[in-house]
Amino acid sequence: MSNGFAFQLLKTDGAARTGEMRTPHGNVRTPAFMPVGTQATVKGLSPEQVRGTGADILLGNTYHLMLRPGAERIAELGGLHAFMNWPHPILTDSGGFQVMSLSKLRKVDADGVTFRSHVDGAMLELSPERAIEVQSLLGADIIMQLDECLQLPAPREDIARAMQLSLRWAERCKRAFDKVPAGRALFGIVQGGDDHLLRAESARALTDIGFDGYAIGGLAVGEPQSVMLHVVEQVAPALPADRPRYLMGVGTPDDLIYAVARGMDMFDCVLPTRNGRHGLAFTRFGPINLRNARHAADLRPLDAESACPAARDYSRAYLHHLVRANEMLGAILLSLVNLSYYQELMQGMRRAIGQGTFAAFSASVKEQWGRGDLPPL
Amino acid sequence: MSNGFAFQLLKTDGAARTGEMRTPHGNVRTPAFMPVGTQATVKGLSPEQVRGTGADILLGNTYHLMLRPGAERIAELGGLHAFMNWPHPILTDSGGFQVMSLSKLRKVDADGVTFRSHVDGAMLELSPERAIEVQSLLGADIIMQLDECLQLPAPREDIARAMQLSLRWAERCKRAFDKVPAGRALFGIVQGGDDHLLRAESARALTDIGFDGYAIGGLAVGEPQSVMLHVVEQVAPALPADRPRYLMGVGTPDDLIYAVARGMDMFDCVLPTRNGRHGLAFTRFGPINLRNARHAADLRPLDAESACPAARDYSRAYLHHLVRANEMLGAILLSLVNLSYYQELMQGMRRAIGQGTFAAFSASVKEQWGRGDLPPL
Numbered sequence: 001m002s003n004g005f006a007f008q009l010l011k012t013d014g015a016a017r018t019g020e021m022r023t024p025h026g027n028v029r030t031p032a033f034m035p036v037g038t039q040a041t042v043k044g045l046s047p048e049q050v051r052g053t054g055a056d057i058l059l060g061n062t063y064h065l066m067l068r069p070g071a072e073r074i075a076e077l078g079g080l081h082a083f084m085n086w087p088h089p090i091l092t093d094s095g096g097f098q099v100m101s102l103s104k105l106r107k108v109d110a111d112g113v114t115f116r117s118h119v120d121g122a123m124l125e126l127s128p129e130r131a132i133e134v135q136s137l138l139g140a141d142i143i144m145q146l147d148e149c150l151q152l153p154a155p156r157e158d159i160a161r162a163m164q165l166s167l168r169w170a171e172r173c174k175r176a177f178d179k180v181p182a183g184r185a186l187f188g189i190v191q192g193g194d195d196h197l198l199r200a201e202s203a204r205a206l207t208d209i210g211f212d213g214y215a216i217g218g219l220a221v222g223e224p225q226s227v228m229l230h231v232v233e234q235v236a237p238a239l240p241a242d243r244p245r246y247l248m249g250v251g252t253p254d255d256l257i258y259a260v261a262r263g264m265d266m267f268d269c270v271l272p273t274r275n276g277r278h279g280l281a282f283t284r285f286g287p288i289n290l291r292n293a294r295h296a297a298d299l300r301p302l303d304a305e306s307a308c309p310a311a312r313d314y315s316r317a318y319l320h321h322l323v324r325a326n327e328m329l330g331a332i333l334l335s336l337v338n339l340s341y342y343q344e345l346m347q348g349m350r351r352a353i354g355q356g357t358f359a360a361f362s363a364s365v366k367e368q369w370g371r372g373d374l375p376p377l
Numbered sequence: 378m379s380n381g382f383a384f385q386l387l388k389t390d391g392a393a394r395t396g397e398m399r400t401p402h403g404n405v406r407t408p409a410f411m412p413v414g415t416q417a418t419v420k421g422l423s424p425e426q427v428r429g430t431g432a433d434i435l436l437g438n439t440y441h442l443m444l445r446p447g448a449e450r451i452a453e454l455g456g457l458h459a460f461m462n463w464p465h466p467i468l469t470d471s472g473g474f475q476v477m478s479l480s481k482l483r484k485v486d487a488d489g490v491t492f493r494s495h496v497d498g499a500m501l502e503l504s505p506e507r508a509i510e511v512q513s514l515l516g517a518d519i520i521m522q523l524d525e526c527l528q529l530p531a532p533r534e535d536i537a538r539a540m541q542l543s544l545r546w547a548e549r550c551k552r553a554f555d556k557v558p559a560g561r562a563l564f565g566i567v568q569g570g571d572d573h574l575l576r577a578e579s580a581r582a583l584t585d586i587g588f589d590g591y592a593i594g595g596l597a598v599g600e601p602q603s604v605m606l607h608v609v610e611q612v613a614p615a616l617p618a619d620r621p622r623y624l625m626g627v628g629t630p631d632d633l634i635y636a637v638a639r640g641m642d643m644f645d646c647v648l649p650t651r652n653g654r655h656g657l658a659f660t661r662f663g664p665i666n667l668r669n670a671r672h673a674a675d676l677r678p679l680d681a682e683s684a685c686p687a688a689r690d691y692s693r694a695y696l697h698h699l700v701r702a703n704e705m706l707g708a709i710l711l712s713l714v715n716l717s718y719y720q721e722l723m724q725g726m727r728r729a730i731g732q733g734t735f736a737a738f739s740a741s742v743k744e745q746w747g748r749g750d751l752p753p754l
Contacts, residue, residue: 040698044705069673069698077676077694085691296446299454314462317454321417321446328421328705 004183005141005212007244011354015236015263018353021244023089023141024183025081028056030244030265031349033256033342034091036273039064040074040084043273044332045339047086053308053336054343057089057141059268062134063098066126067119071137079139091142091268093248094131094173094189097149097217108148110165128172136180143180144215145173147189152223159193166191166217167205174209185212187246193218194227196234203238213244213266220249220269229258236263253282253345254369257362260349272338277331279323282341283311286369290334295320298377308340381560382518382589384621388731392613392640395730398621400466400518401560402458405433407621407642408726410633410719411468413650416441417451417461420650421709422716424463430685430713431720434466434518436645439511440475443503444496448514456516468519468645470625471508471550471566474526474594485525487542505549513557520557521592522550524566529600536570540579543568543594551586562589564623570595571604573611580615590621590643597626597646606635613640630659630722631746634739637726649715654708656700659718660688663746667711672697675754685717 009019021028035042035050038061042050050058060080065071077083080090096113099106103115105123112127126134131146147166150158170188177186188206192198206214216235219228232247239245246266247259256267272282279291283303298316306312310333322330345365352361386396398405412419412427415438419427427435437457442448454460457467473490476483480492482500489504503511508523524543527535547565554563565583569575583591593612596605609624616622623643624636633644649659656668660680675693683689687710699707722742729738 039702039704040695041704041706044709046706046709068702069694073674073694076674077692083692083695083698085695297450297453315454315460317446317450318417318460318462321460325416325445327416327418328708329418329423331705332421332423332709 005185007213007242009242011356013353013356013358014261016260016349016353016358017263017265018350019244019265021089023057023185025087025089025141026056028089029350031256031260031346031353032056032266033346034059034266034268035339036061036268036270037084037086038270039068040080042335042339043277044328044335045273047084049336050086050339051088053339054347055088055339057091058086060090060092060138060140061098062092062095062131062138063102065092065138066095066124066134067117071134075137075139079137081139089141090139092135092138092140092144094144094146095126095134096131096146097249099126100149108165110168112146112169128169129176132173132176132180132186136184140184142185142187142213143177144187145170145189145211147191147217149191149218149221150193152193152218152221152227154193156195156198159191159195160198163191163193163198163202167202170206170209174211187211187213187215189215189217189248190235190239191218194223194231196231199231199235200238203235207238207240211243213246214239215246215248216264217248219247220251225255225258228255229262232259232262232264253342254366256342256345257349257365260353261358261362272342273335276334276336276338279330279334281319281334282338283373284341284365284368285371285373288373290316290319290323290330292320294376300374300377302337306337306340307344308337310334310336311340382562384590384619386619388733390730390733390735391638393637393726393730393735394640394642395727396621396642398466400434400562402464402466402518403433405466406727408633408637408723408730409433409643410723411436411643411645412716413438413645413647414461414463415647416445417457419712419716420654421705421712422650424461426713427463427716428465430716431724432465432716434468435463437467437469437515437517438475439469439472439508439515440479442469442515443472443501443511444494448511452514452516458516466518467516469512469515469517469521471521471523472503472511473508473524474626476503477526485542487545489523489546505546506553509550509553509557509563513561517561519562519564519590520554521564522547522566522588524568524594526568526595526598527570529570529595529598529604531570533570533572533575536568536572537575540568540570540575544579544582547583547586547588551588564588564590564592566592566594566625567612567616568595571600571608573608576608576612577615580612584615584617588620590623591616592623592625593641594625596624597628602632602635605632606639609636609639609641630719631743633719633722634726634742637730638735638739649719650712653711653713653715656707656711658688658696658711659715660750661718661742661745662748662750665750667693667696667700667707669697671753677751677754679714683714683717684721685714687711687713688717
């Protein structure tokens with residue numbers, strides 16, 4: 001028995017699944033939500049605080065880290081876990097998505113992507129082999145293949161071309177992964193936009209190549225939730241049941257429940273921290289905008305029954321004040337509130353699936369959201 | 378015996394003093410450094426984190442709080458301690474200094490200051506009576522008289538006029554303070570710029586009125602350290618020995634040692650947090666600029682022997698990265714490092730004064746600063 005990556009499916013409830021991934025840096029309970037640590041930090045929070053919200057695993061952004069401070073630099077400093085003082089599992093994306101969305105002067109060809117750094121203007125290349133090397137230097141427990149992401153909507157021939165290119169890159173990533181120290185995992189990424197035939201072809205071809213886990217990419221790029229769920233509904237059952245399934249860049253609490261119901265196991269999203277920085281709290285009562293004047297004299301905490309001290313120990317009036325005054329502490333407390341709520345939701349889903357009560361759990365969560373926030377005082 | 382304000386001088390060592398203030402919200406060991414919680418938050422830190430650095434007391438800014446969220450609003454919400462979740466002592470300034478430095482269209486007359494809010498443009502008035510009322514509404518343990526602060530250098534007749542006006546306001550504040558719930562303290566503020574005769578006259582007149590403590594105001598406004606220390610040297614001995622002495626807005630670690638040596642007991646300053654947000658750390662080795670490229674590959678923590686986890690648990694390379702990437706966590710960790718170092722310095726001075734070794738302690742601290750930072754790797 002190795003100490004390397006493994007996935008155990010513990011229980012299913014309808015299409016929903018709960019399980020556990022083993023990685024060199026510890027276990028990850030699924031369904032799992034991964035907070036995003038873009039530049040080797042979850043914005044505004046210490047690693048202890050992130051861990052305290054209940055997160056088993058973080059996502060790191062290869063694109064940002066290869067630009068600053070650089071993958072070789074992080075390797076020289078002992079890897080990303082040591083660098084950011086997070087001794088628990090880390091998944092890194094391949095950099096492809098951010099190259100498409102953040103860099104200018106990019107050029108895609110069969111060999112990879114050439115792009116200009118938004119930090120210092122340097123020209124950089126990201127090939128499938130380099131994407132694996134960078135993630136290996138970072139020391140990621142879970143490594144993602146390089147893929148090409150398109151904005152939707154896009155012409156079918158563009159989607160087909162990008163999907164086929166991503167498949168060829170998947171093969172090259174698989175070969176390059178042989179040089180990565182044992183125990184790490186490599187995930188393939190299903191592409192194909194909103195085209196079901198292309199998605200099916202991508203899923204089948206990736207399964208033939210064989211990966212430790214499978215992601216659905218190219219969603220959460222502005223399409224309606226129904227389109228996203230339709231793709232998930234079709235792709236998830238086409239993936240091997242004994243491998244984890246990761247829906248990239250998703251989503252709202254609502255998205256998470258629907259995607260878990262359709263068989264997805266892993267998620268990442270900047271919403272809890274980004275919305276927290278903008279004054280929006282995710283709670284049992286649904287989303288709450290603390291900027292709203294109705295909170296200005298409200299002595300109640302966001303949620304007196306939350307396990308998160310930030311949701312319990314400060315009044316809505318105080319959070320409102322911090323948000324209005326643009327104080328860092330507002331962003332910090334609401335990021336904590338939101339990441340805690342996301343983890344509480346995942347924990348609730350894991351428990352419900354384990355008990356075979358996922359449908360009732362989902363209905364009850366949505367029913368409480370539907371009732372909305374506490375009535376005004 | 379009341380539960381109200383009291384000051385006990387425990388030990389002197391030369392002109393340096395150590396003692397303890399009792400307030401309705403707990404005791405304050407002196408010499409004391411008060412972190413600045415401008416808008417009901419020490420920027421970037423939770424109250425627990427601030428307490429964890431060793432702070433006994435915070436400073437709140439009346440000017441900012443009366444503009445947003447408003448003193449009546451904070452009173453309605455249970456006072457500043459409850460509002461910001463800081464159950465320990467709070468001193469509030471009178472608002473005078475910020476009116477002078479931050480607001481436009483201000484007008485000073487015998488009755489107080491009229492000024493335009495920088496938040497919403499409203500015209501507001503701050504009289505001596507209103508300054509006391511606002512601080513009472515906030516629930517401050519220590520209340521400051523309203524005074525007029527000038528920028529230095531200024532013509533002697535302007536300094537004299539402002540000092541005399543501040544004295545008349547001191548009398549009015551003392552009368553207004555009768556209406557404040559028992560147990561709180563009122564401090565007078567010595568003015569007079571860099572003019573020793575005016576300072577002496579101010580100190581004498583304030584002592585005649587009689588206050589629970591005495592502050593030296595109108596310094597730390599850009600004058601050389603020698604000017605500031607010269608004023609302190611002259612004013613401190615003119616103040617009653619059995620009352621605490623507060624040097625407003627000061628200063629660097631170096632300033633604190635010199636001012637304690639001259640008999641001052643209390644300090645406040647934004648430097649530890651403001652400089653922390655700009656990448657500068659205060660340490661046993663002197664100030665360290667984390668933005669400097671020499672830290673980029675330095676795996677050592679800022680100070681392995683610090684009591685502050687932020688100074689021990691993260692590499693200089695990581696702090697450098699956070700500062701360069703403009704990440705909130707860099708500001709947060711360096712604010713913690715700096716406030717912890719300030720408190721460690723105060724604790725060291727208190728202990729040394731108690732043991733009669735203040736001169737040796739000061740010399741040893743300065744000697745270590747003089748040696749500078751750790752040698753490069």
